[in-house]
Ligand code: SF4
C-alpha cells in the first residue's frame with residue numbers, strides 16, 4: 001500500500017510537471033507571436049473579480065470558464081505628446097491605428113489558443129464601450145487588468161504607467177479557458193509623492209485627489225464627435241436607438257477627434 005501511494009504521488013507529481021511544462025510552452029508561443037508583432041510588454045494573471053468595478057466587468061462574465069487573462073501594451077512615441085503643434089491630432093491618429101493593430105493581435109492570439117483546444121475571446125483596446133452608472137467602460141477594463149498582469153501600475157491620472165514608458169501605453173488583451181503560466185506582480189507606486197500635475201492641469205477638473213477620473217467630464221472635454229452630436233439632437237433617432245448603440249457606431253475608430261491629452265503631456269513619467 002505504501003509503495004502504491006508513493007507511486008500515485010509520483011504520478012501526480014509527474015502530471016503537475018507536464019501541466020506546468022504545457023502552460024510555459026503556451027506562454028512562450030504567445031510571447032513569440034507578440035515578439036513578431038513588435039510587442040514586448042506582456043503579462044498573464046488570474047481572472048479575478050475586481051472590487052473597484054461592477055460585476056459585469058469581470059472576465060468570467062464574458063467567458064465562464066476563463067482561467068487566464070493576458071494583456072499587452074504598445075507605447076505612444078514621446079514626440080507625439082510633446083509635439084509643438086497638432087499633438088492631439090497626432091495622438092488621435094496614432095491611437096486609432098494602434099487600437100486596430102492591438103485588436104488584430106488579440107484576434108490572432110484567440111485563434112492560436114483555439115487551435116490548442118481552448119476558448120479565447122479578445123479584450124478590444126477601445127470600442128465597443130458600455131455606459132454603466134454614467135461611466136464609460138470598455139467591455140473589460142484593460143487598465144485594471146493590465147495592472148493585475150504586472151505590466152504597470154495605476155497612477156493618479158487614472159492611467160497605467162510602467163518604468164520605461166510612463167503612462168504612454170495603449171493596451172490590448174485576451175481572456176481564455178487555458179491555464180497559462182502567470183507572470184509577475186505590478187511595480188510599486190509610480191507617482192512621486194508630491195506630484196499632482198495631471199490633476200492641476202486637467203482643464204475640466206476631471207481628476208480628483210484620489211486619482212479617480214470623472215469619465216463624463218473627461219470624455220466631454222477630450223473628444224469631439226460632430227456626428228454623435230447631430231444624432232443625439234434628433235429626438236426620433238435618440239428614441240429609436242440606445243445611447244450605447246449610437247456611441248459605438250459613430251464613435252468607433254477614427255470617427256471622433258481627440259481634443260485633450262493634457263494629463264499625458266504634463267506627466268513627468270513621460271519625459
Ligand atoms: S484627457 Fe484631458 S480632460 Fe481627460 S483627464 Fe486627461 S487632462 Fe483631463
Ligand code: SF4
Nearest residue numbers: 155157191195198267
Ligand atoms: S502627473 Fe504626477 S501624479 Fe499625475 S500621473 Fe503623472 S506622476 Fe502621477
